[in-house]
Amino acid sequence: MCRIAGIISSQHSVDSLQHKVSFMCEMQKHGGPDDEGIYIDQEYPVVFGHRRLSLIDLSPGGHQPMSYNDDRLIITYNGELYNYLELKEDLQSIGFVFKSTSDTEVILASFSAWGVQAFKRFAGMFAFALFDRQNNTVYLVRDQTGIKPIYFSLHNRELYFASEVKALASLPELQMENENWPVYFMAYGHLPEPITTLKFVRPLSKGCYLQYDILAQTSEFHSYAHLSYLEKLGNKNEIIDHLRQSLKHSIGRHLLSDAPIGAFLSGGIDSSLIALLAGESVKEKLTTLSIYFSEQQYSEKQYQDIIAEKLNGNHKAFCLTETDFSNSLPAIMKAMDLPSNDGINTWFISKYAKESGLKAVLSGLGGDELFGGYPSFNRLKKAAFLQQLPAYTLRAGRYSTSKKIKRLAYLTLPGIKGKYLFLRGQFIPSEIARSLGIAEEQVWSLLEELPGTPVVNHLTFKNQASWMEMNLYMQNQLLRDSDVMSMAHGIEIRVPFLDLDFVKFALQIQSDIKYEGGGKKLLVEAFDDILPKAIYNRAKMGFAFPFQEWLAKNEWVKDQMSQSTGEINKTYSAFLKGERHWSQVMSLVLVQNHQVAKEAAFSYT
Numbered sequence: 001m002c003r004i005a006g007i008i009s010s011q012h013s014v015d016s017l018q019h020k021v022s023f024m025c026e027m028q029k030h031g032g033p034d035d036e037g038i039y040i041d042q043e044y045p046v047v048f049g050h051r052r053l054s055l056i057d058l059s060p061g062g063h064q065p066m067s068y069n070d071d072r073l074i075i076t077y078n079g080e081l082y083n084y085l086e087l088k089e090d091l092q093s094i095g096f097v098f099k100s101t102s103d104t105e106v107i108l109a110s111f112s113a114w115g116v117q118a119f120k121r122f123a124g125m126f127a128f129a130l131f132d133r134q135n136n137t138v139y140l141v142r143d144q145t146g147i148k149p150i151y152f153s154l155h156n157r158e159l160y161f162a163s164e165v166k167a168l169a170s171l172p173e174l175q176m177e178n179e180n181w182p183v184y185f186m187a188y189g190h191l192p193e194p195i196t197t198l199k200f201v202r203p204l205s206k207g208c209y210l211q212y213d214i215l216a217q218t219s220e221f222h223s224y225a226h227l228s229y230l231e232k233l234g235n236k237n238e239i240i241d242h243l244r245q246s247l248k249h250s251i252g253r254h255l256l257s258d259a260p261i262g263a264f265l266s267g268g269i270d271s272s273l274i275a276l277l278a279g280e281s282v283k284e285k286l287t288t289l290s291i292y293f294s295e296q297q298y299s300e301k302q303y304q305d306i307i308a309e310k311l312n313g314n315h316k317a318f319c320l321t322e323t324d325f326s327n328s329l330p331a332i333m334k335a336m337d338l339p340s341n342d343g344i345n346t347w348f349i350s351k352y353a354k355e356s357g358l359k360a361v362l363s364g365l366g367g368d369e370l371f372g373g374y375p376s377f378n379r380l381k382k383a384a385f386l387q388q389l390p391a392y393t394l395r396a397g398r399y400s401t402s403k404k405i406k407r408l409a410y411l412t413l414p415g416i417k418g419k420y421l422f423l424r425g426q427f428i429p430s431e432i433a434r435s436l437g438i439a440e441e442q443v444w445s446l447l448e449e450l451p452g453t454p455v456v457n458h459l460t461f462k463n464q465a466s467w468m469e470m471n472l473y474m475q476n477q478l479l480r481d482s483d484v485m486s487m488a489h490g491i492e493i494r495v496p497f498l499d500l501d502f503v504k505f506a507l508q509i510q511s512d513i514k515y516e517g518g519g520k521k522l523l524v525e526a527f528d529d530i531l532p533k534a535i536y537n538r539a540k541m542g543f544a545f546p547f548q549e550w551l552a553k554n555e556w557v558k559d560q561m562s563q564s565t566g567e568i569n570k571t572y573s574a575f576l577k578g579e580r581h582w583s584q585v586m587s588l589v590l591v592q593n594h595q596v597a598k599e600a601a602f603s604y605t
Contacts, residue, residue: 002064003028003051003487004076004150005167006129008138008214009158010045017047024167025049030335031163031487039065039074039131044214046131046138048076068108072134077104078163079126079148080492082253082499087121119209119224120144123253123500127204129161138212144225145498146206146475149483155200157217164337164484168201176200181339182436182591183446189426189583190340190477192451197338206475227503229463231510239509243526250499251277251362259359261494262287264349265315267303269520270364270373272535273527274496278362279311286313289352289361291320291345295546306532318352322550329556333593335488341426341586343481345545350486350493359492365478366497369469370506371520372462376423376469378518381461383419387411398430406430416468417453424473426587434567435588460511547582551575560589568592 005024007017018040025036032051039048050064065076081087084103087110092098096109103124110118111130116139125147130139140161142150152161153174162168169175176199184195194202204210207225212218233239255261255278263275265288279286288308292301301317308315325344332347353361368374386394386408397408406428410421429447433440456467479495486493496502506514514522524536551557552575561572568588574580 002078003031003163003167004078004127004129005049005162006047006076007158007160008044008046008212009160010214010217011156011158012045014040014042014045014047017045020171021047021049023170024162025051027167027170028162028164030490033490035063037064037076039067039076041074041131041133044131044133044136046074046214048074048129048131050076064104066102066104066108068105069112072132073108073111074131074133075104075108075128077107077126077128078150079124079128079143080256080494081106081122081124081126082256083121083123085256116209116211116222116224125495125498127163136214138214140204140210140212142204142206142208144207144227144500145503147479147483147495147498149480150204151196151201152204152210153198153200153202154212154219159212159219160201165196165198165201166337169198174198174200180446183432183438183443184450185339186427186432186435186587186591187421187425187429187443187447188472188476189342189424189587190480191338192472192476195450227507229459229467229507231460231463231508233505233508234510234513236513239513240522240526242505243522246499246502246505247273247496247526248277248281250496250502252281253499254362254494254496255281257360260287260357261360261362262289262314262353262356262358263362264288264364265290265304265307266364267300267307267535268364269523269531269536270367270497272303272307272364273367273523273531274362274364275307275311276527276530279313286311287356287358288313288315289349289356289358290315290317291349291352292317293320293546295549298546303535303538306534310532316352316356318348320348320545322546322553324348325545325550326554326556329554332485333590335485336590337484338480339587339590340477340481341583341590342477343485344547346482346485346493347488350489350491353486353491354489359490361486361491361493363482363493363495364497365482365493365495366474366503367520367523369466369474370497370503371523372466372515372518373520374465374469377462377465377515379423380419380465380468383411383422384457384461384464386422387418398428403428413447415453416456416464416472417447417451419464420468420472421447426584431567431571435571435591437566462511462515466507547586548578551582551585557585557589560592561585564588564592 005021007021028051035052037050048065065074067074081103084106088106091109098105119141126143127148127150128141140150140152151165160168178197178199181197184191196202208223211220263278265271265275275288290304293299332344391412394408394412397405400406407422410425411418429443430440432443456464482493571580575585
């Protein structure tokens with residue numbers, strides 16, 4: 001797992017490009033502390049940069065950027081290819097010879113053998129840039145489930161890319177802020193793709209590749225993968241058997257590493273399953289990590305201890321205190337790439353993983369989205385019914401004193417976007433408008449425009465909820481925050497539930513079987529022989545902290561809010577009275593600071 005950057009531009013000298021790419025890599029050093037490399041092409045205006053976090057092939061043979069086939073192909077790569085050993089065997093059978101044991105070389109050999117068709121063969125989490133010198137073409141490629149990020153700009157027909165937005169924000173030519181990002185952020189609690197804080201920068205979509213012709217300075221976008229909710233699996237006994245085998249296989253793949261690897265253990269169903277199955281697969285005792293609190297209403301220690309005792313591994317439990325939280329909050333805000341009111345929990349558990357000597361950790365992320373673990377799976381049908389009401393009826397809710405009624409107006413937005421904001425939105429448009437000092441009509445116009453979402457009404461209501469959670473909440477918030485906050489400590493988070501083969505299988509299960517009984521009952525049935533009853537009979541808590549109490553007393557937040565006026569100050573006062581959720585205060589803090597763009601501005605010289 002690494003951090004990458006690069007520029008392809010004929011408008012600047014190679015020396016200038018090298019300095020800029022080196023600077024972008026330095027800004028991302030936290031995500032690649034083990035090695036660095038720069039590729040400079042003297043014939044073409046191409047410079048690639050790389051910061052390495054070594055997990056597979058720790059030798060110099062894994063150094064990047066890596067060249068291949070007499071320097072015809074050059075790659076800078078961030079990620080892990082979990083089926084690289086199978087691909088390597090296929091390639092060796094047709095005559096390919098390998099110099100290293102890295103998955104990076106397998107990607108290069110695969111492209112040499114199959115061209116762009118190789119991308120759909122890859123199973124893993126990855127984002128990479130590949131330069132084909134023979135065809136004067138650069139490819140940017142992102143994995144099929146969007147686990148790893150890659151951001152790019154085609155400003156002035158030049159191609160820029162990096163693993164983090166703030167690396168691109170360090171370049172003067174890309175620093176122009178997207179003035180509308182606070183609207184989206186306050187509505188969603190994250191920035192939905194393709195929005196970033198920068199006007200000329202956006203993320204590459206998952207399962208896509210960008211093909212850039214260096215000589216013509218033209219680009220094309222191609223989708224190479226599509227995940228479909230085609231419900232064709234209806235034999236429950238066969239499904240349970242396949243579910244057991246598929247998840248075990250995924251975890252076995254995700255444990256491939258030449259560096260120390262462990263597992264997060266929250267005490268919920270998903271992380272408990274991952275830890276228990278990983279414990280069966282490793283040769284030595286599995287290291288597990290947990291966070292707990294002295295505030296008993298938030299602590300899940302009793303459930304974490306049940307799994308830790310069953311595993312009999314190397315369990316490390318950390319009590320997170322309010323003092324730890326307060327002392328670390330400014331550093332957490334600085335580590336953030338795109339603004340998000342989530343990710344603080346991941347920052348802490350990744351910090352503890354680093355202190356425990358680990359390089360990679362397994363996470364249970366994805367289980368809720370695939371098997372119905374959120375309240376939205378039960379609420380979406382009602383939201384769909386309400387969305388059919390006349391627009392004037394829904395908009396009339398704006399004048400209610402009830403916040404829930406006011407949120408009805410979001411259902412006037414079409415399709416799944418309106419349902420998402422009704423169920424998960426942070427602020428209603430009138431609050432956003434007053435906080436930012438703009439017209440409410442402007443807020444509505446922006447939200448109607450982006451993000452563009454496909455029509456998913458043909459799916460069952462439960463699968464509509466799954467699509468929504470996977471493609472909006474998980475994609476834009478959970479995965480992004482997991483990547484940024486873990487890499488801030490040089491830790492790789494691996495997500496076995498999002499293994500490509502496992503996801504494809506899960507999406508094909510008939511809804512009446514997959515969601516029967518609610519609460520991820522199918523997962524429980526499949527693994528009731530190893531999963532203790534106390535874990536799945538408990539109430540769901542999520543991965544939460546005592547934020548409401550801690551933020552209300554936090555001096556740093558008080559200092560930030562002391563500069564606010566009007567609607568923002570009103571919201572903060574309501575929060576102190578217990579009338580607003582902590583996530584709304586975090587959103588306002590980040591909007592006030594303009595954290596990413598302002599910190600990075602003018603940092604490159």
